[in-house]
């Protein structure tokens with residue numbers, strides 16, 4: 174289907190690796206998404222948010238691929254993620270830690286050449302103390318809370334921070350930032366409120382550049398871009414704005430192998446708790462993915478996978494390592510041991526699966542787990 178630059182692989186699992194699920198990550202599509210976002214925010218630059226192992230897709234291959242496309246700023250959530258990623262990236266990149274630093278982590282952050290996002294006066298003071306101790310000027314980003322009440326310097330700390338910053342000689346602020354709570358809802362009034370607050374902050378810290386938009390923010394228009402945007406989900410093909418056509422290209426394809434098939438008569442109970450009872454004769458296939466592989470248990474009796482374009486509904490409860498699907502709609506014998514079914518790909522988007530599970534694409538991607546054979550194209 175449209176947007177899938179890569180071709181469906183064999184319809185059967187490969188025996189050599191023993192894997193029973195295949196996660197294909199299309200790095201060319203990832204780079205095209207980056208390019209699209211870069212063009213949308215120009216003349217601002219686009220960073221990449223690669224926290225949580227690049228939303229489950231692999232922080233190293235994703236970051237290296239984006240670097241080749243010109244990306245130089247990468248955001249993770251935790252210092253440990255940055256410490257692992259830093260030596261695997263070219264030297265001309267900057268890595269930022271969104272969650273800030275735990276007390277005592279300042280020196281390892283400084284030693285590794287990683288830039289913390291300082292979320293409070295306390296974190297600012299600790300970073301300055303570390304700079305003093307090391308006899309160096311240390312770089313930092315300061316995040317302000319503009320209305321999400323999650324992370325960032327609180328309004329009542331701003332005056333004190335401005336005063337301390339004025340006298341501080343050992344911290345170099347690279348830029349200031351904030352995060353939008355409702356950027357995926359284009360019509361939500363909170364966006365404009367947060368933007369107005371960001372403008373007030375920018376006026377209080379007049380010499381500093383602003384970094385503001387996440388994926389949704391990119392599509393709210395130029396006012397939200399500052400000098401650097403921070404998209405995550407849109408890079409990976411997730412929809413940046415709810416209820417609008419998704420302008421991004423799919424990046425991830427997931428196929429899972431059939432591990433058993435059977436035909437059951439009417440009245441047969443299927444899966445844990447006997448939660449589904451066959452109302453007529455059914456053909457079933459059990460596939461090798463369960464909640465440990467990122468199929469939320471909320472997909473029990475909801476949602477579907479596809480084979481040869483045919484929708485195969487999930488029946489009964491999602492198990493840890495498998496789910497059972499109704500394959501009655503397929504010709505007898507169409508599926509056998511090792512056949513692959515599509516979880517997301519040409520017939521079903523990541524957003525479709527998320528919606529069926531009652532969650533968001535972010536949670537599906539970051540939950541994918543470690544048991545798939547990952548292939549990068």
Ligand SMILES: *Cc1c(COP(=O)(O)O)cnc(C)c1O
Pocket residue numbers: 222224271351352386387388389403404405406407
């Ligand atoms: C996760 C995150 C992002 C990326 O958000 P998307 O909606 O995935 O684009 C940007 N900024 C901050 C502070 C984040 O926590």
